[in-house]
Amino acid sequence: MSEIALTMLGTGSPRPDIERSGPAQVLTIDGTHILIDCGEGTSTQLLKAGIPLESINHLWITHLHSDHLFGYAQFLIGGQGNGRRELTIVGPKGIKKYHQRILELYEEDLNYRLSLGRSPKGLLDVNIIEIIESGEIKTDIPAYVTCAEMVHNVKTFGYRFYIEDKVVVISGDTAPTPNIVELARGANLLVLDSALTTTSVYTKGGNKEFSKVFENLKKKHCTPVQCGQIAQEAEVKTLVLTHFLPEADGEEAFAETSSVFAGEVIVPKDLQKIKVD
Numbered sequence: 001m002s003e004i005a006l007t008m009l010g011t012g013s014p015r016p017d018i019e020r021s022g023p024a025q026v027l028t029i030d031g032t033h034i035l036i037d038c039g040e041g042t043s044t045q046l047l048k049a050g051i052p053l054e055s056i057n058h059l060w061i062t063h064l065h066s067d068h069l070f071g072y073a074q075f076l077i078g079g080q081g082n083g084r085r086e087l088t089i090v091g092p093k094g095i096k097k098y099h100q101r102i103l104e105l106y107e108e109d110l111n112y113r114l115s116l117g118r119s120p121k122g123l124l125d126v127n128i129i130e131i132i133e134s135g136e137i138k139t140d141i142p143a144y145v146t147c148a149e150m151v152h153n154v155k156t157f158g159y160r161f162y163i164e165d166k167v168v169v170i171s172g173d174t175a176p177t178p179n180i181v182e183l184a185r186g187a188n189l190l191v192l193d194s195a196l197t198t199t200s201v202y203t204k205g206g207n208k209e210f211s212k213v214f215e216n217l218k219k220k221h222c223t224p225v226q227c228g229q230i231a232q233e234a235e236v237k238t239l240v241l242t243h244f245l246p247e248a249d250g251e252e253a254f255a256e257t258s259s260v261f262a263g264e265v266i267v268p269k270d271l272q273k274i275k276v277d
């Protein structure tokens with residue numbers, strides 16, 4: 001039996017938050033780590049979680065929004081400096097160009113580092129798999145994986161990892177869609193975008209601009225109640241909410257989700273490790 005765990009490195013959003021780092025999580029299958037998204041602070045969160053950066057050879061990106069990629073340059077360059085010599089990245093079309101641009105931005109810096117005698121492996125030879133459409137994804141991680149397109153404003157893929165008889169699903173950012181219900185069908189663990197909590201920085205204080213933004217975000221993300229409805233319809237065992245804005249009320253989100261979902265609800269703190277058994 002494989003040992004499976006999910007570590008919530010960052011449960012935050014694009015808005016900087018002292019309590020919640022940028023979106024990122026690690027799926028660990030018998031010691032193989034798969035980093036999913038790479039928001040601000042991912043490298044230091046990995047260190048705090050006791051996961052050496054150089055032990056990560058697999059990075060999966062759900063979509064190319066800044067909050068899911070702010071930590072990439074640090075992870076790429078810092079992790080290679082720590083000794084990583086292999087990296088495979090899976091993500092939507094455009095991830096190759098993004099990686100290439102990071103290398104170009106830091107060209108002088110990287111030339112300097114390599115001139116010190118450092119190997120270019122794990123930095124200049126990154127293997128990148130771009131996903132074009134929903135379906136099966138062939139990689140060498142110890143899981144069978146399928147993906148489906150979510151509803152956001154850029155191409156976003158949710159991932160379904162089959163590990164023996166267990167299923168872990170990561171939604172990425174999404175508004176409610178039949179695709180996430182299908183992707184999450186019968187999952188042991190579903191991590192779902194719950195950005196639109198009833199209480200958060202966008203709903204407190206009567207700021208008109210924030211209220212307008214919040215209204216528009218309803219087409220791009222889920223409320224806790226919508227998360228619960230999706231999990232209930234998909235007959236998921238455990239639902240993990242994430243992507244919280246500053247001042248989100250976690251207890252309220254838990255209560256709202258639990259009112260429509262009969263399974264287990266987790267409103268995680270950063271670095272919380274969730275075992276799948």
Ligand SMILES: [Zn+2]
Nearest residue numbers: 063065152173
């Ligand atoms: Zn997004």
Ligand SMILES: [Zn+2]
Nearest residue numbers: 065067068173
């Ligand atoms: Zn996001």
